[in-house]
Amino acid sequence: xxxxxxxxxxxxxxxxxxxxxxxxxxxxxxxxxxxxxxxxxxxxxxxxxxxxxxxxxxxxxxxxxxxxxxxxxxxxxxxxxxxxxxxxxxxxxxxxxxxxxxxxxxxxxxxxxxxxxxxxxxxxxxxxxxxxxxxxxxxxxxxxxxxxxxxxxxxxxxxxxxxxxxxxxxxxxxxxxxxxxxxxxxxxxxxxxxxxxxxxxxxxxxxxxxxxxxxxxxxxxxxxxxxxxxxxxxxxxxxxxxx
Amino acid sequence: xxxxxxxxxxxxxxxxxxxxxxxxxxxxxxxxxxxxxxxxxxxxxxxxxxxxxxxxxxxxxxxxxxxxxxxxxxxxxxxxxxxxxxxxxxxxxxxxxxxxxxxxxxxxxxxxxxxxxxxxxxxxxxxxxxxxxxxxxxxxxxxxxxxxxxxxxxxxxxxxxxxxxxxxxxxxxxxxxxxxxxxxxxxxxxxxxxxxxxxxxxxxxxxxxxxxxxxxxxxxxxxxxxxxxxxxxxxxxxxxxxx
DNA sequence: TGCCACAAGATTGGATCCAATAACAAGACC
DNA sequence: GGTCTTGTTATTGGATCCAATCTTGTGGCA
Numbered sequence: 001x002x003x004x005x006x007x008x009x010x011x012x013x014x015x016x017x018x019x020x021x022x023x024x025x026x027x028x029x030x031x032x033x034x035x036x037x038x039x040x041x042x043x044x045x046x047x048x049x050x051x052x053x054x055x056x057x058x059x060x061x062x063x064x065x066x067x068x069x070x071x072x073x074x075x076x077x078x079x080x081x082x083x084x085x086x087x088x089x090x091x092x093x094x095x096x097x098x099x100x101x102x103x104x105x106x107x108x109x110x111x112x113x114x115x116x117x118x119x120x121x122x123x124x125x126x127x128x129x130x131x132x133x134x135x136x137x138x139x140x141x142x143x144x145x146x147x148x149x150x151x152x153x154x155x156x157x158x159x160x161x162x163x164x165x166x167x168x169x170x171x172x173x174x175x176x177x178x179x180x181x182x183x184x185x186x187x188x189x190x191x192x193x194x195x196x197x198x199x200x201x202x203x204x205x206x207x208x209x210x211x212x213x214x215x216x217x218x219x220x221x222x223x224x225x226x227x228x229x230x231x232x233x234x235x236x237x238x239x240x241x242x243x
Numbered sequence: 244x245x246x247x248x249x250x251x252x253x254x255x256x257x258x259x260x261x262x263x264x265x266x267x268x269x270x271x272x273x274x275x276x277x278x279x280x281x282x283x284x285x286x287x288x289x290x291x292x293x294x295x296x297x298x299x300x301x302x303x304x305x306x307x308x309x310x311x312x313x314x315x316x317x318x319x320x321x322x323x324x325x326x327x328x329x330x331x332x333x334x335x336x337x338x339x340x341x342x343x344x345x346x347x348x349x350x351x352x353x354x355x356x357x358x359x360x361x362x363x364x365x366x367x368x369x370x371x372x373x374x375x376x377x378x379x380x381x382x383x384x385x386x387x388x389x390x391x392x393x394x395x396x397x398x399x400x401x402x403x404x405x406x407x408x409x410x411x412x413x414x415x416x417x418x419x420x421x422x423x424x425x426x427x428x429x430x431x432x433x434x435x436x437x438x439x440x441x442x443x444x445x446x447x448x449x450x451x452x453x454x455x456x457x458x459x460x461x462x463x464x465x466x467x468x469x470x471x472x473x474x475x476x477x478x479x480x481x482x483x484x485x486x
Numbered sequence: 487t488g489c490c491a492c493a494a495g496a497t498t499g500g501a502t503c504c505a506a507t508a509a510c511a512a513g514a515c516c
Numbered sequence: 517g518g519t520c521t522t523g524t525t526a527t528t529g530g531a532t533c534c535a536a537t538c539t540t541g542t543g544g545c546a
Binding site: 293294296297300315317 | 498507508509
């Protein structure tokens with residue numbers, strides 16, 4: 001995965017705000033910017049050598065991807081999720097991603113399958129946490145890559161992005177059996193994909209996500225009460241009523 | 244539903260960009276701004292009496308809600324959805340909204356139930372298309388209003404917003420049986436909600452959405468090939484690979 | 487001591503001006 | 517005649533400055 005700020009200058013990154021969004025996206029997903037971190041426009045502008053305008057735009061772009069949240073007159077930060085939030089995100093994933101996968105299924109080429117095989121092989125032959133996170137994401141996204149619906153793909157990616165930090169926090173808790181279980185699940189999914197069997201795809205993918213959710217939410221210590229990062233501040237009350 | 248631009252000036256609309264976003268949101272959902280319409284920053288700034296900066300921000304806000312889409316150096320427009328897009332949005336709804344409803348179920352008060360009863364009564368005693376669209380949305384959103392998860396609620400609302408225009412276009416095709424069917428479905432959902440029965444809630448809600456999808460996508464004439472509105476322009480190729 | 491008013495600093499929001507890019511049209515060259 | 521090039525115009529993107537808002541610290545007062 002090439003870092004966004006190293007792409008072809010004539011790509012969509014020729015627009016400064018998208019370039020900045022790419023850098024911040026990488027930093028958030030890599031864990032350099034943790035939940036609760038406030039993203040000051042001044043600071044970012046200085047650090048990235050631009051004015052605050054493209055930084056503002058970038059923060060909006062990231063907000064639309066679920067990677068930041070912003071409060072009027074108060075700024076933007078990396079969202080802090082409660083254990084309930086993460087639980088719900090995973091429940092959403094359990095329902096949505098099987099759809100993404102079945103929509104993708106008939107469009108996957110043999111090249112895709114070969115690539116999946118390679119990725120899974122590598123997953124089984126390494127043990128670095130960050131490497132696993134990258135490969136795992138790559139594995140699933142490759143199974144989804146045939147999905148012809150851009151909105152469905154975007155939503156899927158958004159759900160992954162939003163929970164990335166907690167997935168990482170969970171992974172550092174070593175568990176001797178986990179690798180074996182994950183690999184078994186991946187192999188079953190890969191086999192169902194190879195057979196183009198939508199029912200088994202849904203079954204094993206939903207199971208994979210569900211089991212991860214159950215394990216993840218069994219560790220409440222991964223979720224700080226709320227902002228311990230910087231600035232104690234009353235969060236705006238939740239807009240409950242949908243207007 | 245009070246129009247956004249008439250809210251308390253000390254509300255979140257005290258920020259100009261959100262005020263503008265509110266106005267445009269209403270205009271898009273009301274059908275005044277149709278799919279394919281380009282949203283020129285200059286024009287909007289002049290019409291709404293502001294500079295282009297808050298307009299830009301507003302367009303980003305709307306983009307994060309799925310109500311507009313923007314292309315670098317080319318501007319923003321109301322998205323034009325193909326019949327496949329709408330089909331997929333509805334499939335997403337079939338999976339997600341039953342979850343929203345079951346999450347909401349245990350938090351719904353008797354007041355909510357009384358309100359649902361009133362809304363459904365009114366739905367059955369009127370025949371105006373726009374009034375129906377408002378009431379129908381109100382009915383479903385009220386059933387969801389107990390959902391404690393803000394992201395899930397936001398995603399649900401987003402899916403509704405994105406397909407609003409096509410729902411309206413469908414409604415103007417008169418069908419003598421439709422009202423009866425919709426009312427029967429709503430009554431079953433309402434009953435299941437009253438009984439706090441998550442299984443029946445899921446069943447009847449999923450059926451309701453699915454039947455609507457099937458009927459809607461049986462009318463390909465509702466979906467123009469692509470932009471017939473203004474400006475023929477090559478759309479940027481879809482970013483297929485998810486990086 | 488506890489609490490409210492008020493002022494100073496920090497931070498975001500908005501307006502204006504300028505630069506960069508894209509769509510469009512006219513003309514040169516083959 | 518067709519295609520490539522080259523200005524022109526419309527439109528978006530970015531920089532700088534100023535205004536509005538929020539946070540925080542200080543002091544008065546009961």
